[in-house]
Amino acid sequence: MRALIVDDSAVMRKVIERALRQAGLELTEVLQASNGEEALQTLRENQGSANPLALILSDINMPVMDGLQFLENRRKENLANDVPVVMITTEGNEGSVLRAIAAGAQGYICKPFTSEQVKARVLPLLRAA
């Protein structure tokens, strides 16, 4: 299984990857991006891949392009629109949650989080996909 983790913090990208592995996901490759623009470029480069992405996890509050703009642009460009997206962020206010869901996010995890919370949010999405 391949996943894309989008967060401006390299530390947080590692923490999220570890949480996914602790949740039991058998990750063969973890792609990383430090902002929404890099994430869009990664999706463009992976279009038509024989081994498509199974999951995207994205922060909201990032420089260059934030996570909400990333989702909105992903939809406009029709990039990996069938891949489930979970937002992992400190931005837990109602407006951000609603905008993320409207832009295509299927799940939402607030930092700080436990690996159990990651498991509870992510696994059902992968089963449904």
Added chain:
Amino acid sequence: MSRLDSAVSEVFEMMLERSCHPMEGEVDTIESRIVARIQFAGAVDGECLLYASQTTASVTAEALLGTPSEPHDPMVDDAIGELCNMIAGGWKSKHTSPGSNCTISIPAVTRQGLEGYQPQFGTKFSRNYSFQGNVFGVVLAF
């Protein structure tokens, strides 16, 4: 202050799997410090600053990552920024109503000079915390 204590405790228990306790006194004695700053805007205007010595910062990065970190590794600054980010976000979610519009900035981290809170804010909470004998300070001003 209890909201701040609760936010700090949650971050350490959930992300670092360690307990963290508030200490008596204000933040003023941490030397050679790394400082992280998060700014609030909207329903709350203010900032959250986190002060840590290089040793505490390295231990924190190691606890977050699960691997050893050298004191001058950029990942150490990153870890302190994220710690400040999560504490500030946790405090904000406890302090404001779910529907309120309050944004927080990306963390800024510096090792150069002393960073104090901006004096225009009327309320200030300042407290040191300890985990496994390592001390760091948090100042909230809004």
